[in-house]
Amino acid sequence: MTDPDIKDQVRAYVDSIWEDAVRDLGTLVSIRSVEDLSQAEEGKPYGPESYRALKAAVDIAGRLGLDAHDCDGHIGYADLPGVSKRQIAMIAHTDVVPEGTGWTYDPFTLTRKDGMLIGRGVLDDKGPFVLSLYAAKYYADQVRRTGEPLPYTLRVIIGNNEETEMADVEWYLEHFPQPEFCFSPDANFPLICGEKGGYSATIRSKAIADVIVSFEGGTVGNAVAGEATALVRAQSSKLPATDRIDVEDATDGLVRLTAHGVGAHASTPQGSVNAIGLLVSYLLEHGLCSEAERDFLELEALVFGSTDGSTLGIAASDELFDPLTCIGGTMRTVDGHFEQTIDSRYPTSITSEQITERVGALCRAHHCELTVDLDMVPWSTDPSSDAIRACVGTYNEYTGRKAEPFTIGGGTYARHFKAGGAFGPNDPAFPLPDWVGAEHSADEGFSEEQFKRALEIYIVSLGKLMALDF
Known part of the structure; x- marks a missing residue:
């Protein structure tokens, strides 16, 4: 004492x-x-x-x-x-x-x-x-x-x-x-x-921007996005606002969609609401995408479908650490294609190589590529x-x-x-x-x-x- x-x-x-x-x-x-x-x-x-x-x-x-x-x-x-x-x-x-x-x-x-x-x-x-x-x-x-x-x-x-x-x-x-x-x-x-181990990667689509003119969400890769915005080719009169998504006219026949989520650190996403995921769901629900864009958005739906990695096939746990977490961090339109970062914190029962293999296979199935940006072992x-x-x-x-x-x-x-x-x-x-x-x-x-x-x-x-x- x-x-x-x-x-x-x-x-x-x-x-x-x-x-x-x-x-x-x-x-x-x-x-x-x-x-x-x-x-x-x-x-x-x-x-x-x-x-x-x-x-x-x-x-x-x-x-x-x-x-x-x-x-x-x-x-x-x-x-x-x-x-x-x-x-x-x-x-x-x-x-x-x-x-x-x-x-x-x-x-x-x-x-x-x-x-x-x-x-x-x-x-x-x-x-x-x-x-x-x-x-x-x-x-x-x-x-x-x-x-x-x-x-x-x-x-x-x-x-x-x-x-x-x-x-x-x-x-x-x-x-x-x-x-x-x-x-x-x-x-x-x-x-x-x-x-836990720290894993971050970037999912890149092919050059497909068409109906979705731009998509911007999140500020850093290691946090759940609190806000996201998309410009789409549509008529605002046909798009309903929701309690978390604003709809407003932009210039040249474009509509601006702004989603408001609940941010959190990537390591503790429980209870958060990812604004990028909200927009992904809205775009899919209202058909605001070309077929190529839909392919990418359906992959995005897997990214945002869980925070424990289960929808990506990487859920894991062990006796030392809490279960794996995985979130979508930032989303950007870059030179006509989409870039989505992911951030996973993983226990000892899975490796970064296994995460890359499983998520990479999903990316290839949706005509995207996965690049690993960072890996820190547990x-x-x-x-x-x-x-x-x-x-x-x-x-x-x-x-x-x-x-x-x-x-x-x-x-x-x-x-x-x-x-x-x-x-x-x-x-x-x-x-x-x-x-x-x-x-x-x-x-x-x-x-x-x-x-x-x-x-x-x-x-x-x-x-x-x-x-x-x-």
Whole structure:
């Protein structure tokens, strides 16, 4: 158990720095740090706004007394040197997904309302990143006060490409040694000790655009589309609107159909409504397609017919992970053909090769081709290790729970490290109000009190990790 005096000291520290932490979070939220490879250049490999957020983060870390570095725009880090150069590390990221639609508040202005913080990146992952910096600052202040360095170097790794390719952490591990233990504050408490495989691919039709002039849906491949729009050759007077689909005249004999769904992260699609799937069903129901387009739409109906992969013949489960999930991510009309991305999170009872074989066969039957874009094999770490038990034990002390480590379908930075996990700050045991959006959703936000408690948990956990023999 943690000494009550230490807990009191940590709580007093969190209260004393909180307004500064919120101000720093506001600085980061104001930057629309979405990857833009079309504007990439030397020193800014993921685009100018991603770099601007990275630079702001490095500047904040330096101001807090850490030894901060920008690694040519690929990634950053900030150290509190210890007796040993071996490291205990945290890794969080400053890039975000696009804002999408449906916001009540300005996504790039930090809003405080009823004890909540609202803005794109507040939960994923700028807020947790700020917590990691202030956790390190606690120990930097302690070292300055006592003159006694920590046993290990404490490193905060500043990610900058997590939402797309994670090229940042791959670059990092090519240039720096592995930490002894690394946790990522980019998920749920109590602690994630395993992650499903991550599979993404693109389905491409032949050049068939005819009745359907254009089709645009979704913003990123790893999220259920909240909105989708199609331009079709039709008469609006013959097309009924529905509770989720708007019908309006466009120019030159075209009709614009706009579907409104319910977004979600690709790893947790339960309860979502995919706007692309809504439009696919509407187009088929009302015959808004040529025969060639119908062939493609019928394949699309299989993609959107389930979120467990059953309609694609890839449903799977095992004892370690929840069942496989599969969603359609983005849909685009490109040079007269259609491109649909899919995202699957798979357990150990199926392989990416099997997914490719089964989905590829369906694509060929509908005169489409499948290209695999990403495959990450399932990952897990020993939930009984001393380091993981130290983190989970601290969480249980603060919450009075008896929670255990668990596995997820999402892909976090943790899978890249030899030892570690994804550690909060979101906590399903303490739900947020309905008006606060989740990560990747409109009105993304989080509770200030839960953030404060998470910071306390991180500080105390780091102290326990520093006492272990790695």
